[in-house]
Amino acid sequence: MSASAADVQRYFVATRQPAKAAIVSLAQRHATPFELFQGFAADLTASEAAALQGSSDVRWVEPVLPRHRADITPRPNEQVIPTGIAQVRAPEAWIAHQSAVINVAVIDTGVDYRHPEFKFSWAGGMNILDPAAPPLDDSGHGTHVAGTIAAGNNRFGVVGVARGVRLWGVKVLDAVGDGNTESVIKGLQWVVDKKREVGGRWVVNLSLTGTQQSWAEQEALQHAFDAGLLIVAAAGNHIGSTPDGVAYPAAVPGVLAVGAVDDANHVAYFSNEGPELDLVAPGVNVWSTALTGTNTIGWSRRTGGPLYEGRPLTGSKLGKVTAEYIYCGVGRPEEVGYDVKDKIVIMKRGVETFGAKTRRARDHGAAAVVIFNDRDDTNLNWTLNGPNEAAEEWPIAVALLQKDGEALIAQGGGALTIGAEPHDYILSNGTSMAAPHVAGAAAFLWSLAPNATPAAIITALTATATDLGSSGHDPVFGYGLLDVYAAAQMLMPGAFLEADPSRPQSPRRSTDRGKQ
16 A cells, blocks of 8 residues: 555544454554544545545544644742632642542643652653653643642642642643644543553543544543543633634533633633533643743842742843842933942833843943833743844843832832742643643542542532632633632532641742743
8 A cells, every 4th residue: 555645644434343354454554443432543545534434334534633732822949829729729628638549640741750849749651652752741831730730748839739649641742732633542542541550540631622523532532431530621722802612622521621710710811612611720820830940930029028020031140149229210321320330220121122221231230130021911031132143141130020120119229139040830821721720629529539420520520610600601611610629528528527737838829920
């Protein structure tokens, strides 16, 4: 069977019974049988696909479809409970007595299992794209998702919704977050097989989406449900001003479809809507784990004052410095004089490039630079070197939000400490970030009531959600905002009779902002 690579495409072929030899002979190129739906995947030409579709032994033929990660693009040495975790009332629920360890599989770009947050939860996984390689995240997306579910209570970084879970990573998306329905189905099959091998209760998080429906994926999901898996998926993100419908696989019946809200419980500007939506959870400015060694944090703190968190400008020197600070407007030549020597120069964004004003301050002997935004915008992904400029040695340079920069100016001066330091945590936005709040909640509930069915867990989550829209279920918020505490009380009120002494302290709300 010969055909050029340009002539073939990957297809699913669903058979009415185990495929007959005549059908298999039409699909010899890289054929992969599947247990989760009755059929196989193979490389076919359009005419071969049409011939198979015409066979009485074939139920349907469909192309393998794309799937993508569903996102839009803590302070050092300190543990915080992210605002989203507090928003869904997980900390109140942590006092409950857990009686089982639950497995959570993150089917995504992999997981950076080297991150210290996963030291005690990581159980293993599979790289579907390269079975000979470990399921190590090369994107950051799956690691961020995993942190919201399983980050440890360890006195540093962040804390996940589900305490004490067994975390598994299944890599089905590449470094830029792209994959397809075949890799997703293989990932689901791996989870089903692993469940058969080790037993236990299993929750699956699918923070990945596509616009087209796949019958193969739907059948595979149904078989996964039949195997006892509880599956949560991101509703998807729209770019335009009009919301799209709930994306796949979230739109498949039986999957818990999750949309996103901000910290004021307003629907996120990107969150898809539709009748398939079940719940909403925090998906805007979500703090969670990043790939180790790839992220930095910028911050400023006036002696005796609050800590203002931002980002180092790309190219900034890493380190920490304490000095008197001086405000120099927007950094024009007449505003940055020799009186800035050995001081931290604070400037407002505008008029010139970040590099031009930082260079001027550096050349006049400034110890470091802070540049704050001139608008109400949380995007601080700024750079010091222009696209056609040679790299040069920069001082420590930190970007701050408008309100934080103006607060420093209002204080009139004094000693300021700023830092640009490695940081294995990052903010991100998307329904990708909302879904793991629900997956973590499902795992936590199941740890309280290990004899509950997946349907009982789902009922507890949806019946206790905080109604945010029209009374009852609606296409914007589903049943409402996830409430872990209320769901736990409904499902297993007896679990709260015994207090857990290892419960973290009362949550402190983080003011971290940024964007991945």
